[in-house]
Each structure stands twice: as structure tokens, then as C-alpha cells.
Amino acid sequence: MSGVGGSVDAVLIHADADAFFASVEQRDFPHLRGRPMVVGPQVVACASYEARALGVHAGMPLRQAVRRWPELVVADFRGEVYEAVSAELLAMFRDVTPLVEPGSMEEAFLDVSALDGGSVEEAGRIAAGLRERARRELGLPVSAGVARAKLFAKLASRRAKPDGLVVVDAETEARVRPRLPVSDLWGVGPATTARLHDAGIVHVADLVGWSVDGLVERRVARAMARNLVAIRDGVDDATIRLPGPRKSISSTRSLGRATRQRSVVEEALRDNVVRAMERLGDDAREPTRLDVHLRYDDQHAVIQPGSLDEPTRDVPTLVGAALAALGRTAYEEDGRGVAMVGVSFTLPTRRP
Structure with missing residues (x-):
């Protein structure tokens, strides 16, 4: 991977197609639209938002889900189709900017710092146009978050779901950052969360006064400790890493x-x-x-x-x-x- 950008002036969009597999099925088969449905085969690979409202979630054994919610409609898993749509989606992202870092087949970070003045407000308009184009040309709902770093862009797109847009300006980021639960931070799993809680660190604000070495002494991995301190100080990752040749x-x-x-x-x-x-x-x-x-x-x-x-x-x-x-x-x-x-x-x- 090669890194690009990462300055404090970065402006990023995190774009994420909602319920990707299910949305593709509902796009291609109109009788599935508005209905609680899942994509199989043996376990739930993806649930539509209508199914999620019932309590269905990815990873649930399919038989268990159908037994509990008989109204569920099950669609076959069409891997070839999803890969083709993913390629179209990522190509659309790259039409906006060549600085695209895919996170999975349906989501990516886009660095739009050099476009239209490089403000989060302009980036919000770019993201809105991207969402409209994805709906018009691909028939897919795409949620997007705009912020100056990956953490807040991803949190914003998560908040925007389903089918929405959230823009986090500098003032909002400064206000929200100290109140973020450490358990919500990207990459912080249950074990690290438990160690941080044991040290009295529940929110980002609780990291004030902690050094990297101090966190390591609490059995937090050094890379994670550096990341936590960077998040506390507002200098966390805004670097777009371009994919190299596939392995x-x-x-x-x-x-x-x-x-x-x-x-x-x-x-x-x-x-x-x-x-x-x-x-x-x-x-x-x-x-x-x-x-x-x-x-x-x-x-x-x-x-x-x-x-x-x-x-x-x-x-x-x-x-x-x-x-x-x-x-x-x-x-x-x-x-x-x-x-x-x-x-x-x-x-x-x-x-x-």
C-alpha cells in the first residue's frame, strides 16, 4: 500500500453502500423491495433494513432466522453479481478522485481535499452528488460521512445510515471528540476496551494525562496506544492508502x-x-x-x-x-x- 495525504487540512468522505448484498437483490428483483429479506446461503450474509428491524443480523444461522421470522424472504447469494457491482461502485468513487482507499467491496474513503476549495462544506456537496449518482446509475443507496480524518468520517457515515449524509465540521468534531466512548473507536475491541475501563478510561477525554508508555503498561498494544493518543490530540489518521497489486x-x-x-x-x-x-x-x-x-x-x-x-x-x-x-x-x-x-x-x- 502507498500512502497519500494525511495532513491536518485533509477532507475525507467515507462512502458505504447500505446493506449491500440485500440492496443489490432488491434492486434486481422488485418483489423483494420493502420486504424483510436476507441473503443466504447457510447463514445470513446480509439482511435488509426491513429484516434488521425485526432483529435479524448477519452471521445468524439461516434456519434459525427463518424459524423465528417466517415472513423472511431468502435470496440466493450471487457472488459474481456483487463483485461486478462493487467494481462499478469503486469506479464511480474514482471518477470523483483518484485518491480512493477501499475498505471492503462496498465502502471506501475518498480524499477530496484538492477539490472545490477543500472545505468540509464543499465535500458535503460532493458526497451528496455521489450519492445521487449511485442511486441514479447503480440503483443503490449509499450513506456518506464527511470529516477531516478517517475516524470521524466513518462515524459520520455510520450515523447517516440508512441512505443519509452527515457532515462533521471542525467545531462539531472538537465538541464531540472528548465525549466519544473508547468502545466506539475504530479498532478498539472488547479486550482493549476492558483494559481501558479498568484504567478509568471510558471516554476520549479520560485519555488526558496518559502517555503512550503509560497505556502500554496497562497492556494496550503500542500501536493502539499511539492511535489513542493521536485521537485524543486530534491528529489521528487521515492518510489514504492506495491499493497495490493484488496478492x-x-x-x-x-x-x-x-x-x-x-x-x-x-x-x-x-x-x-x-x-x-x-x-x-x-x-x-x-x-x-x-x-x-x-x-x-x-x-x-x-x-x-x-x-x-x-x-x-x-x-x-x-x-x-x-x-x-x-x-x-x-x-x-x-x-x-x-x-x-x-x-x-x-x-x-x-x-x-
């Missing part, structure tokens, strides 16, 4: 009904190999290793390494190596059904 390429496919039937599982794996290699496009790098991924109907996941004698893009060779790795999982004798099969290829870091 791997992959493809997965849900089988719908779990199965141990060899022809079905092997055919899905062959398709994944072909699709993964198609995604390389003009990238001339040759995979150096591969891994076969299985997920069983009880959600247990297996990663089986494959072997390549030498780097290659030859599809028959890659298919053969993937099938050999699949055989080593002994899935046919396992007793459980295979719900998902996939393959990933490791790529050399340097292009030829």
Missing part, C-alpha cells in the same frame, strides 16, 4: 443444497478455477500456489493447500492441482454435505 485471486460458489456428490463438487471447483483465472484479465502474473476452500453444511470451513511444480496460468494444470487438493480433503467420506467450494491462487508480488 491473490479467488472464486467461490455456493452449491445451494449441500452435497457429497463428486460430480457436482468437482464441476463447481473447475468453474471456480476458470473464473478466478478470467479475473486476472491483463495481469500477466502466474499463480505460485493454490488453496481449495470447502464449507460444510454445519458451517465448518476447510482450507486444503494444493501444489504447483512451477508458476503457471495453464488452466488444465491448475484444475488438476485443485482436484488433487480436493481429493485430499476426503469430503466424500466425511459424512457432512459440502455447501460451498472455492479456490484461491497466490500471486507473485512483482509483475513480470
